[in-house]
Structures are given as structure tokens and as C-alpha cells.
Amino acid sequence: MTDRSLQSEARRLEVATLIALVLLSVGLVVRYLLLPIVAALRETVPGSWEFWSLIGPSLIQALPAFALLGAVEATHKLFGRLGKGELFGDAVGKGVRGIGGSLIWAALTVAVIVPWLQAWVDGKYGFGGVHLDPVSVALAVVGAAMLMLGRLLKRAGAMQSELERFV
């Protein structure tokens, strides 16, 4: 695959991830914010404790999805850079590390943050424990791999600069 065909594929994927980003954002806002607010407005007084206790759990459950949205956004930016011809180097490496970081955040929210916050909402104050499941483990492992890949790409960029000093 030539650089040009890589670039044009990256530009197509940039558009596809932008569409995914918009659809996901709208979906998440509707699913975890608007619908719970509408349901809560039917049953309670806005701003009351009961109102927030109906919306709160939904917002907590949304945290992993918003972390993954960060990964999609980082991927969209990465495809943008690749589409402009930046195949290696610091910026691309940083972009890949950004995706890895978002995946690890998502894993942390699934395994630690959501159970902790949920425990507080349920009145069980204190650490909610670490809840390992296949999703959080897979997210953490793939996230770590992306972090390493990002460092490799940075190294590749340095090697490319070195090669460019040969005419």
C-alpha cells in the first residue's frame, strides 16, 4: 500500500469516525441525559433530591461510554493527521497514546469508578471495590498496547528523520 492510498483511506476513515462521533454523542446525550430528565420531570419536582436521585445513576452509568467517546474522538483526530500525510512522528505517536489513554480510562470507570459512585448513591459509603470483567480487562489490555504502539511510532518518526538525512 503506497503512502497516497494510506492517506486517502485515512481521509475516508476520518469522515466515518466523525459521523460515528456525532451519532454516539447524540445517542449518549439522549439515552443517559435527556430521557432520564424527561422521566424524572414526570415524577418529581425539578432540582429536588428525588429528581437528582433518578438522574444520578444514569449519569454514573454513562461514564464508561463517555470515556469511550474520548477514544473515538482521539481516533478521529489521528485519522485526520494520517490523512494529511503525517505517518510517523511525535504527533501521530501522541494521537495513538491518546486513544490508549482513553481506553484505559474507560476500563477504570467500568472496574472502579462506576462501582464506587454507585455504592455511594446506594448509601454504602467507602470504596466500592474493583470489579473486573472481560470488558474492563480487554479495554485495559488494548489501551496499554496502544500506549506502547504510540511510543513505537514516535521512535519510527525519529528513524524516519534520520533516514531523511541521507540523500
Place this chain on the structure above:
Amino acid sequence: MPVVVTLDVALAQRKKKGRELAAEIGLSETQLSLLRSGKVRGVRFDTLARLCAALGCKPGDLLDYDFDPADLERRAEEDEGA
């Protein structure tokens, strides 16, 4: 002492402009300018072959070197560091 690029001499002897030579051998003017000033890390053999073909010369006409024992020490240090 590093290897010295004597391309300027060869160009002057043949009354050729750098821009012409760059176009002939498929290098950008920037790359040729860096080569002429010795600011490159190295030269590929195929670039050297194209230069020789375009200028009608041998590689020795484009590169010069005076022996310096420090060059051997530097290489030994690089090998140790590797």
C-alpha cells in the same frame, strides 16, 4: 576529519548549475544544497551513481578524505555504545 563533499568543485569545472543537476538526478534543490554543504548524514549509492553519471566523473571526484586517527576512536565509541 569527516569526509568532505567536493561537489562544488565538480560543478564549477563543468560549468553546471546546482538547479540543473538537481533536476537531472531527481533530488530537490534543498537536498542538493545540503549535500554540497556537507550537512547530510550520508549519501545513498544510487544517488552517488546518478551524480557520477550526470557529471561524467568518479565517486572520488566528489568526495575527499584526509586520514584522522580520531575517526577510528569515534567508531569504537559508537560500537561500545550500541
